[in-house]
Amino acid sequence: MRHQFEKNILRFLFIFGIGTFFNLLRKPPLKDWLIIFLLKSYIATILDNLLVKRGYLKYPVNLFKSFDISVLFSYLIFPISCIYFNQVTKSSSFTGIILKSILFSVPSAIAESWLERNTKLIKYKKSWTALHSFGSIALTFLIVRILMGIIRKAAEKQ
Secondary structure, eight states: OHHHHHHHHHHHHHHHHHHHHHHHTTSSOHHHHHHHHHHHHHHHHHHHHHHHHTTSEEOSSOSSTTOSSOHHIIIIIHHHHHHHHHHHHTTOOHHHHHHHHHHHHHHHHHHHHHHHHHOSSOEEOTTOOHHHHHHHHHHHHHHHHHHHHHHHHHHHHO
16 A cells, blocks of 8 residues: 555656656757756766665665666656756856755755655665755756856857
């Protein structure tokens, strides 16, 4: 019964994520948002794989059993939140980008911590904590934002 509750959470997040993704694509510049989506997916997958293989995280309940990582988080929820982050920081100052990174990372880390304590969707192992999740989420937001800044500047020069 508990397992079904967790699967329903994942199904809801999947449907919500797909709907949100298509809503995001309506706002230009589409190519920027797709690049961000793919960059964030790539970075999240590498980080998630590393953390799972080193034993810091585990995903006991997953929609896709053939993956050790949270496919839903790495390939949908996390990239979508990164698109929103990039949209609100597109013309922000450095300080604004840092502050917004914190504002975007805190709810994600809190939600992950709640899921870790109350479900079997994610389990922290070894010395991993919500603070580590917050730091990794914020850092990846900033990495993608920096990469997009570089990509935009290079595109302007062409």
